[in-house]
Amino acid sequence: MLNNFKFKNIPISFKKIYYYSKKLSNKPILYYFNNNFVNKINFYIKKIANTVINSCKSTNVFVNNFYVGKSKIIKKINFRAKGRINYIVKRYSNINLSVFIWVKK
Numbered sequence: 001m002l003n004n005f006k007f008k009n010i011p012i013s014f015k016k017i018y019y020y021s022k023k024l025s026n027k028p029i030l031y032y033f034n035n036n037f038v039n040k041i042n043f044y045i046k047k048i049a050n051t052v053i054n055s056c057k058s059t060n061v062f063v064n065n066f067y068v069g070k071s072k073i074i075k076k077i078n079f080r081a082k083g084r085i086n087y088i089v090k091r092y093s094n095i096n097l098s099v100f101i102w103v104k105k
Contacts, residue, residue: 001100001101002064002098002099002100003055003056003098003099003101004096004097004098004099005048005051005052005055005096005097005099006094006095006096006097007048007094007095007096007097008071008094009071009072009092009094010044010071010092010093010094010095011090011091011092012040012041012044012091012092012093013091013092013093014068014069014070014071014091014093016038016041017041017068017093017095018068020037020041020045021066021067021068021095023035024045024063024066025063025064025065025066026063026064027062027063028061028062028063029049029052029053029059029061029062029063029099030059032045032046032048032049033046033049048095048097052097052099056099056101058101060101060102060103060104061099061100061101062099062100062101062102063097063098063099063100064098064099064100065096065097065098066095066096066097067095067096067097067098068093068094068095068096069093069094069095069096070091070093070094071091071092071093071094072092073089073090073091073092074089074090074092075087075088075089075090076088076089076090
């Protein structure tokens with residue numbers, strides 16, 4: 001049984017999470033809990049894994065594809081001394097998971 005999950009506007013840049021998407025595709029969902037990535041990425045990956053397990057109601061879940069796409073970019077203004085301005089660029093990404101649930105007979 002195939003399911004597709006879409007997670008929009010995750011506050012991690014596309015370049016950072018694209019590297020991990022290659023490692024995380026074609027793995028069982030319980031593999032996501034054992035890895036220790038960068039703290040922010042690890043938090044969101046575990047959060048995604050929890051939502052997939054809760055919606056499928058089983059831990060026998062296998063991730064076929066882990067797609068990452070670009071999303072919105074927010075520019076914030078950071079005011080400095082002497083009338084100067086620095087811009088803070090905050091990037092977001094979208095994640096699409098295609099998941100296969102297997103049943104033990």
